[in-house]
Structures are given as C-alpha cells and as structure tokens.
Amino acid sequence: MADVKLFTGTNSKYLAEKVADFYGYSLGDKTLLRFSDGEMQPIINESVRGSYVFFIQSTFAPADNLLELLLMIDTAKRASAGYITAVIPYFGYARQDRKDKPRVPISAKVIAQMLEAAGANRIMTMDFHADQIQGFFDIPVDHLKSEAIFIPYLRKEDLSNVTFASPDVGGVKRARTYAKYFARDLVICDKYRKRANEIAGMTVIGEVKDADVILVDDIVDTAGTLCRAADIIMEKGARSVRAMCTHPVLSGSAYENIEKSRIAEIIICDTIPLKKKSKKIKVLSTAKLFARAIRNTHENRSISALFVEG
Numbered sequence: 001m002a003d004v005k006l007f008t009g010t011n012s013k014y015l016a017e018k019v020a021d022f023y024g025y026s027l028g029d030k031t032l033l034r035f036s037d038g039e040m041q042p043i044i045n046e047s048v049r050g051s052y053v054f055f056i057q058s059t060f061a062p063a064d065n066l067l068e069l070l071l072m073i074d075t076a077k078r079a080s081a082g083y084i085t086a087v088i089p090y091f092g093y094a095r096q097d098r099k100d101k102p103r104v105p106i107s108a109k110v111i112a113q114m115l116e117a118a119g120a121n122r123i124m125t126m127d128f129h130a131d132q133i134q135g136f137f138d139i140p141v142d143h144l145k146s147e148a149i150f151i152p153y154l155r156k157e158d159l160s161n162v163t164f165a166s167p168d169v170g171g172v173k174r175a176r177t178y179a180k181y182f183a184r185d186l187v188i189c190d191k192y193r194k195r196a197n198e199i200a201g202m203t204v205i206g207e208v209k210d211a212d213v214i215l216v217d218d219i220v221d222t223a224g225t226l227c228r229a230a231d232i233i234m235e236k237g238a239r240s241v242r243a244m245c246t247h248p249v250l251s252g253s254a255y256e257n258i259e260k261s262r263i264a265e266i267i268i269c270d271t272i273p274l275k276k277k278s279k280k281i282k283v284l285s286t287a288k289l290f291a292r293a294i295r296n297t298h299e300n301r302s303i304s305a306l307f308v309e310g
Helices: 010-023 064-078 107-118 131-136 147-155 169-181 224-235 254-260 287-298
Strands: 004-008 030-034 040-044 052-056 083-088 122-126 141-144 162-166 185-195 198-205 212-220 240-248 265-269 281-284
Touching: 004 010, 004 287, 010 052, 010 064, 010 287, 040 064, 052 064, 052 287, 064 083, 064 107, 083 287, 107 131, 122 287, 131 141, 141 287, 147 169, 147 265, 147 281, 162 169, 169 185, 169 212, 185 224, 198 224, 212 224, 224 240, 224 254
Parallel strands: 004 052, 052 083, 083 122, 122 141, 162 185, 162 212, 212 240, 240 265, 265 281
Antiparallel strands: 030 040, 185 198
C-alpha cells in the first residue's frame, strides 16, 4: 500500500497538526515562498511519488487560502503523487450553489471545477451548505457530517426539556436530524431577506414556551439570523436559547452581536480558526473525525461508518 503524506495550507495548520497527531504521522515538509507582489509558490520538500497525498486546507476568506490549495494540488500532481485528496473542512463559496437571481455566478460549481482542473482525485469536506453540491464534482466526495461531533457532546446532557430549532426553512433537514435522534420537538424560524446578511422579517413556527431551545445551523457569519431567531424565541416564552453551528465564519460585527444577544452559548467546530475568544463560544474539534476519515480512505474502508445513525 502506498505511503500517506499529510500536508497543510498556511492558515489551516492549527487543525492539520491535530489531525496528524490523531493519525500518528507528522505533517509533510512544505515551504510557501512569496514574491514581493504577493504571488505564492508552494514547494514540497520531500518525495511524494506514488504516495497518497492529503492536503488539509479550509477555503475561508481571503481567497489566498483557496489559491494556495490549488497550487499545492498542482505541485503534487507534477511531482507524480499517486492519489491526491483535498481535505477541505470548510468549503468556501458553498452558499452560492444556485442561480437565484439574474446574472450571478454559481460559484460553488466554479470552485469544484478549479479543484478538479488542478488535479485533485478526491474531495473530503464537512457540512456543505447544500448536500447537492456533491453533484458539482465528477470525482469522489467524502461529505462528513458534524452530527458525529455534536451528538456525542449532547449525549452527556439532560435533554428532557430541549426543543431543536432551525433558524431558517433551508436548514429544517439539518435540525430535524437532531430532533429525530433525541426524540425531541422541532420548531422552524421562517425568515425573509431583503439582501444578503440583512433580515427583513422572521416568524416562529411551533411551540417553544418554557423550553430550552437549541438552534442548529451549518454556518454562522454575521450571527444576525441566530441573534434575531434567539430574540423571537425568547419573546415566545422559551426558557433559554443555545446554538450549534459547524462553521464559524464570524465576519463583520458577529462577535459583538453574539455578546449582546440572548444566546447563552454557541457551540462550533474548528473548521475555521476564531479571530478572538468569547465566553459564549465553545469549540469542538473535528481533528479526530478527519483523521479517521483519512485512514479509512487510505485503507479503502467505509466513510459512512463514521456517520451517526439516527
């Protein structure tokens, strides 16, 4: 069986080091040179000929993270790597997965084409914004689910008074997974946007009076939706509101919004590094799950074995 080589992009090193530690390997030797105008040149300082190569890099903003990943993939391809997997804990541009208005790109499709053109043989990621993004690829996609992180965490708690909630209609399937698994009620926050990151209105569908509500989402960006949902849920008589979100984009005034909100706690994964700490934000690591997925891929074992069965 071919050797495994694990490499990291610059801004995902914090996670890749933990993945490598769980896997039992050290990260591969790589250098990133920069020209004075900002151009990047990744250099792999060891042989990868015939190897299973895994590049660990989330593609959150800025775009340099995506470009570095593409260049690393091309580097390995030209160095005769046997099989190249792009491990992308957070897949950027996934929110642009359809043409919802005239004259806009389907950016998630463009990114998929770029990764394939660069030479990736396989993609490994967690919680696409929409499951159907897998169909944008003509190569295998291992789509890991954050339920494997959050459900074991929640099992340690008393959930007898918990109601799960989706902050928008699009996330109902995600929230229903938890409600079904723990045999709890589900409510839906129906929102209307005027434009991106700006909510015009929201209503709650379902009963939340005296309940401890847990909002479930895949991405927390400005936190506007979560905070608005928490306010309305509390106004409807809930006892408390928490949230679980896989990807902590946390842009703009997100941290301030969270601190001032009625949300008691936001539980997130470490697919994107936090810009600063917050007493209201708890981080759960994805490193062990990705390490197991990488091992199963290399050993041709099932990835679905890593999913939590409802």
